[in-house]
Amino acid sequence: MIELFGERQSDLLEWKTTSDATHCAARPRSPLDEPEPHVRVVRNVLSTVCVFLVAEANTTRCRLTRLMKVKGVDRTMLDEFDELAVDVLTYSVTLHRHATDGSWSEMFFPGPDHRHPAVAQGNTHISARSVTHVGRTRPGFERALDRFCHVARRVPAYRDFLAENGIRAASVRTPEAFAEVPVVTRKNYLDRYPLDALMWDGDLAAASIWSTASSSVGPPLFWPRSETTFDDSIEVYERVFRQAFQSHRRSTLFIVGFAMGSWVGGTYSLQAALALRERGHQVSVVTPGIDSDSLLNCLDRLAPHYEQTVLAGYPSFIKHVLDQAHGDLRARRIRILLAxxxxxxxxxxxxxxxxxxxxxxxxxxxxxxxxxxxxxxxxTPATIKIRRLARNNRALAAALSWDAASPPTFVEYNPNRCYIETLANGSLLFSIDSAIPLVRYRSNDAGSITTTDELAHALGKNARILDSPCPERGFVSVRGRTDDVTLFYAVKIHSESVQDALQRQPLANRLSGRFQLTTEVDDSFEQSLRLRVEVQPGKQMNHRLRTEIRDCVTAKLKKTNREYNWLHTTLGARAEPAVTLHPYGTLTTDTQHIAASRHSRN
Structure with a gap:
């Protein structure tokens, strides 16, 4: 059976590579010299679908045959698969024929009596890939659109969310239509639905592990992780450890300096280390978390037994630890992984x-x-070179919409795993398959995205920096936050917590309500938290008031922000804000809330 379709495939199709390096299309042989453009477009799509189905059918049948031989699978299963494959492939060839003779519109928009039986019965569906136009879409869009179709069908909360906003999932077929799908946020989506309704098929038990995200506005969010989420994430760790640290060749001690417990960084890193061992990396892991004394003990007593040590953690915390380390760090072959x-x-x-x-x-x-x-x-080596080059190359910085004096964080990512868009204000939107699948989710990070082609064009004669460029890869620049948040030792501090502390007695009647919080970095890259507060007219500005403000704000942050509480336990008084008092009218309204230092971002 399959061999028959293999022969038909060779009669039907002739592969060609399009000028767009992001995809290949199959061109059918046709007696028409110049078919109509719309016929040619749809025919190319359907030809690709035909070839894909034939290849997948052959692969699946080979696997079933091996199972039948090795595990004694009943022959009936193979026969049933053959019948299903004939049905699916026949339907795809029928679609192709209609595209060739120009009657394709009936196949895409049939009346209720014209649907293929399998489609009418709800046993299958045309994937998003087959209904998108064959244009020059950004890498990852087709996968994101296909994911959107699945989420709209299988996630109860998102199905209700779309209905509430008057969106028909079937009508979303192009990048322009996808851009009109409402943005998802914590407030309008995650906080409105129960956890099980946010998950695939409403199945809470699909979560293999739960993590929490810090928040000082409302309770912490719980994020479930599935095996798919974890497998995708491991690919990121694997590329870093193989390319930058070469841990598949050297014995490596991986010291996790991210907060442990239910937070994301520590648990992800621990799981990643165990998975890397299964992939042949010579990695041993230890998890002191953000206990600096314990981390230094690991560095002193365990690290000498390994060829290299990878120290993972928040930049400010890692620097704080290494500044306290004993001996010459240059003799220890230390590598650093940051987030x-x-x-x-x-x-x-x-x-x-x-x-x-x-x-x-x-x-x-x-x-x-x-x-x-x-x-x-x-x-990657390339993104770091580009970032360093942009500091002294204003033309490159301008082409990438960067501030040459302070280039943003610049990383390579896989658009097929996580599709990223940007809003007019720079907010990043994420569409990703996870235990709680997200479509156009706004996290309040700000930045921009760049394709490989766009980056090569911006680099010009320096494009050689992109060693073996892959059109399917993408690049994201992360500039900071769009909300009132500052980062101090990677801890997010929201304006509401500080504002609430300053508006309580005995402070409220002495302060104007205007304040500014920043993270400052000195010449040795040490971070400090600076709180500028405006005083009411006629009120004294003295050391006692500064101390009261510092103590009230610190107590509030420790109570409402678990990560800050941990940080204060580690750093003590160094985690507390240094307070500066300002006369009435000297802090403007637009600086009333927290302003993040340009040296920090999420």
Missing amino acids: GEGITEDWRSYMLARLGPRTRPDCVSVMYVTAATGPIGHE
Whole structure:
């Protein structure tokens, strides 16, 4: 049976590579010299579908045959598969024939009596790939659209969300239509539905592990992880550990300095280390978390037994630990994996000098991770070179819409796993398959996306930096936050918590209500929290008032922010804000809320 379709395939189709390197299309032989453009477009799509179905059918049948021989699978299963394959492939060839003779519109928009029986009975569906136009879409769009179709059918909360907003999933077929799908946020979606309704088929038991995301506005969000989520995330770790750290060749101690417990960074890193061992990496893992004394003990007593040590954690915390380390760090072959905050290239250079003069820049590598998506992307030798080049190349910085004085975090990612869009205000939107699948989810990170072709064009003569460029890869620049949040040692501090502390007695009648909180970085890259507060007219500005403000704000943050509470336990008074008092009228309204330092981002 399958061989018969293999012969038909060779009669039907002739492969050609299109000028768009992001996909290949199959061109049928036709007696028509110049078919109509709309016929040619649909025919190309259906030809690709035919070839895909034939290839998948052959692969699946081979697997069934092996199972039948090895495990004694009943022959009936193979016969049933043959019958189903004939049905599906016949339908695809019928679609192709209608495309060739120009009657394709009936196949795509049939009346209720013209549908194929399998479709009419709900046993199958035409995938999103077959209804999108064959244009120059961004890498990952077709996968994102297909995911959207599945989520709209199988996730109870999202099905209700679309209905409430008057969106018919079947009408979304193009990038333009997809861009009109309502944005999902915590407030309008995640907080409105029960957890089980947010998951595939409403099945809460599909979660293999739960993580939490810190929040000082409302309770922490719980994020479930599935095997699919974890497998996708492991690919990010695997590329970093293979390309930058070469842990498949060297015995490696992986010290996890992210917060442990239910937080994302620590649990992901522990699972990643165990998975890397299964993939042949010589990795041993230890998890001291953000206990600096315990981490230093691991560095002193365990690290000497390994060829190299990978130290993972938040940039500010890792620097704090290494500044306290004993002995010469250059003799220890330390590598650094970072997340939670961005770093400047000056910070990277400072750490590279501490680790040794011959240490490659990518041995200090940043991953882009969010609680909602897990690891999205990572720095590569190319992205680091481009970021460093942009500091002294204003034309390149302008082409990438960067501030040359402070380039954003710049990582490579897989658009087929996580499709990223941007809004007019720079907000990043994520569409990703996870235990709670997300479509156009806004996390309040700000940035931009760049394709391989766009990056090569911006680089011009420097495009050789992109070693073996892959059109299916994407690049995301992360500039900061769009909400009132500042980052201090990777801890998110929301304006509401500070505002609430300042509006309570005995402070409220002495302060105007205007304040500004920033993360400041000194010449040695040490972070400090600076709180500027405006005083009411006629009120004294003295040390006692500064102390009261510091103590009230610190107590509020410790009570409402678990990660800050942990940080305060580790750093003590260094985690508390340094308060500066300002006369009435000297802090403007637009700086009333928290302003994040340009040295930090999420």
